[in-house]
Amino acid sequence: MLKIEAIIQPSKLDAVKDALLEVGIEGMTILEARGHGRQKGHTEFYRGREYTVDLLPKVKIEMVVLDEMKEKAVNAIGSAARTGRIGDGKIFVSRVEEAIRIRNDERGETAL
Amino acid sequence: MFGVRFRFSLLSLLLLPSSLLSAQTSPPAQTAVTQADVKSLQDAIHSAQMNADNAWMLVSAALVLLMTGPGLALFYGGLVRRKNILGTMMQSFAMMGLVTILWAIVGYSLAFAHGTSFIGGFEHVFLRGVSLAPNTDYAATIPEQTYMVYQLMFAIITPALITGAFAERMKFSAMAVFLSLWSLIVYSPMAHMVWGVGGLLNANGGRIPSLDFAGGTVVHVTSGISALVTAIYLGKRIGYPQTNMPPHSMVLSFIGACLLWVGWFGFNAGSALGSGPLATSAFVNTHFAAATAALGWTIAEWIHNGKPTALGAISGAVAGLVAITPASGFVQPFPALLIGLAAGFFCSFMVFKVKSWFGYDDSLDAFGVHGAGGTLGALLTGFFATRLINPAFGPGAATGAVDGHWGQILNQVAGVAIAWALSAAGTLVLLFLVDKTIGLRVSAEDESTGLDLSQHGEEGYDLNS
Numbered sequence: 146m147l148k149i150e151a152i153i154q155p156s157k158l159d160a161v162k163d164a165l166l167e168v169g170i171e172g173m174t175i176l177e178a179r180g181h182g183r184q185k186g187h188t189e190f191y192r193g194r195e196y197t198v199d200l201l202p203k204v205k206i207e208m209v210v211l212d213e214m215k216e217k218a219v220n221a222i223g224s225a226a227r228t229g230r231i232g233d234g235k236i237f238v239s240r241v242e243e244a245i246r247i248r249n250d251e252r253g254e255t256a257l
Numbered sequence: 258m259f260g261v262r263f264r265f266s267l268l269s270l271l272l273l274p275s276s277l278l279s280a281q282t283s284p285p286a287q288t289a290v291t292q293a294d295v296k297s298l299q300d301a302i303h304s305a306q307m308n309a310d311n312a313w314m315l316v317s318a319a320l321v322l323l324m325t326g327p328g329l330a331l332f333y334g335g336l337v338r339r340k341n342i343l344g345t346m347m348q349s350f351a352m353m354g355l356v357t358i359l360w361a362i363v364g365y366s367l368a369f370a371h372g373t374s375f376i377g378g379f380e381h382v383f384l385r386g387v388s389l390a391p392n393t394d395y396a397a398t399i400p401e402q403t404y405m406v407y408q409l410m411f412a413i414i415t416p417a418l419i420t421g422a423f424a425e426r427m428k429f430s431a432m433a434v435f436l437s438l439w440s441l442i443v444y445s446p447m448a449h450m451v452w453g454v455g456g457l458l459n460a461n462g463g464r465i466p467s468l469d470f471a472g473g474t475v476v477h478v479t480s481g482i483s484a485l486v487t488a489i490y491l492g493k494r495i496g497y498p499q500t501n502m503p504p505h506s507m508v509l510s511f512i513g514a515c516l517l518w519v520g521w522f523g524f525n526a527g528s529a530l531g532s533g534p535l536a537t538s539a540f541v542n543t544h545f546a547a548a549t550a551a552l553g554w555t556i557a558e559w560i561h562n563g564k565p566t567a568l569g570a571i572s573g574a575v576a577g578l579v580a581i582t583p584a585s586g587f588v589q590p591f592p593a594l595l596i597g598l599a600a601g602f603f604c605s606f607m608v609f610k611v612k613s614w615f616g617y618d619d620s621l622d623a624f625g626v627h628g629a630g631g632t633l634g635a636l637l638t639g640f641f642a643t644r645l646i647n648p649a650f651g652p653g654a655a656t657g658a659v660d661g662h663w664g665q666i667l668n669q670v671a672g673v674a675i676a677w678a679l680s681a682a683g684t685l686v687l688l689f690l691v692d693k694t695i696g697l698r699v700s701a702e703d704e705s706t707g708l709d710l711s712q713h714g715e716e717g718y719d720l721n722s
Contacts, residue, residue, distance in 0.1 A: 193609030196501045
């Protein structure tokens with residue numbers, strides 16, 4: 146089982162969700178986040194003083210999938226979220242040790 | 258040709274004048290008009306005039322209260338960080354309660370009773386003698402209680418304005434004590450000097466007659482200077498100026514500013530103490546100055562930063578309203594436009610440049626807008642005041658410089674100087690006293706947690722519930 150974490154532009158959320166649904170991934174967690182990589186912030190003005198806002202709004206999507214689904218998921222996210230500009234985001238894949246369905250205590254891949 | 262219809266019409270035409278004639282020759286029975294009738298007619302007219310004035314004055318009083326709650330509460334509240342929204346709003350609200358009680362007990366008397374040139378006496382403590390009959394020293398066509406409650410709304414908002422300077426770092430208990438005492442030792446005396454019977458600066462017979470229609474010195478200069486003194490005494494917020502502390506809700510501030518603009522019609526036009534043409538003058542001037550000042554600040558900011566901000570626009574409007582306050586019932590409409598424009602540029606300069614030159618943390622620019630705007634407005638009043646709008650010194654006498662009375666500008670300077678001195682001295686004494694007894698500033702930990710939780714055990718926004 147693999148955990149896929151994707152940090153994307155908030156405006157791309159709907160496109161990514163639709164793309165994931167199309168490849169058969171329905172379960173995911175969406176978090177509102179702030180951050181930046183190499184992207185510069187934007188400037189705002191308060192009382193005549195200019196200041197830079199470094200932490201930009203982002204959306205983080207997390208999902209745990211079967212190993213076989215990794216390429217499909219990663220490609221779906223990537224192609225839906227890509228604009229070609231700095232600030233598109235990142236996808237991380239890590240291994241998951243255990244998955245449990247709370248409702249009936251199912252364990253393992255069937256819990257996904 | 259001469260059929261039935263024609264002959265009938267001809268007949269009625271002939272009969273008509275004769276019926277008129279008979280009406281004129283026998284007059285109906287009439288009663289003679291007596292002195293009593295004339296007196297009751299005069300009383301009814303006077304009563305109608307008084308009711309008209311009272312109606313407007315009661316509405317004005319309500320409008321001025323609206324300026325504090327929620328106008329100022331929202332305007333200031335939106336400008337602070339989210340963790341301090343309730344604390345900020347509570348400061349204005351506390352004034353609505355505390356100042357009301359103090360005013361009723363002794364504040365009104367200290368401001369408006371007969372006394373010395375500096376302060377009123379105790380003739381009206383507990384509102385003794387303040388009835389529904391007019392007090393002809395002040396307003397002959399409204400009950401004195403109307404006058405008292407109208408003035409009360411001014412007494413409420415003035416200390417509330419000061420809270421902008423010490424936003425986000427003063428203890429609620431200390432603020433309550435400090436501002437309550439401030440209203441007694443700074444506001445009431447200043448009000449007495451400018452508006453009270455026998456006041457030093459009263460336009461009617463004061464030794465230094467100064468023109469302050471609705472409170473340029475009494476409200477804005479006093480609160481503005483006191484704000485500056487408090488900001489300096491208390492010190493800067495932790496992290497100022499390196500940390501960005503932008504407004505958490507410009508939306509709330511925008512709503513508050515618009516409530517202030519509309520409420521100001523009660524503040525200025527209500528200061529005509531009646532519903533006649535002078536109220537119209539003040540109303541028009543108030544609106545005009547707000548508009549040009551918003552424009553002035555916006556233009557200054559557009560040039561300075563490259564973009565016009567909403568905060569700049571609404572701050573500009575408030576600055577214009579402040580500056581026109583002393584002038585509102587004395588100047589023509591086009592000078593009002595100029596006064597507003599000047600305030601927009603001057604106050605934005607004070608906030609953009611002067612504040613950073615000196616480095617004081619006047620968090621919400623109470624000094625930059627009210628202190629500076631009020632001072633500017635008071636001086637320009639001396640220039641633009643005209644007997645054509647308000648013959649304040651008598652029917653034939655020149656009022657301000659445009660009438661030829663250039664000395665009035667000096668009188669205005671004196672009034673402003675006294676306001677500066679009284680505010681600075683009074684505020685320093687009170688700050689020292691309260692600091693040594695209760696302690697003024699919240700602890701560093703409480704400042705970091707925020708006033709809402711540390712002072713009130715509440716959260717302004719519970720986004721999880």
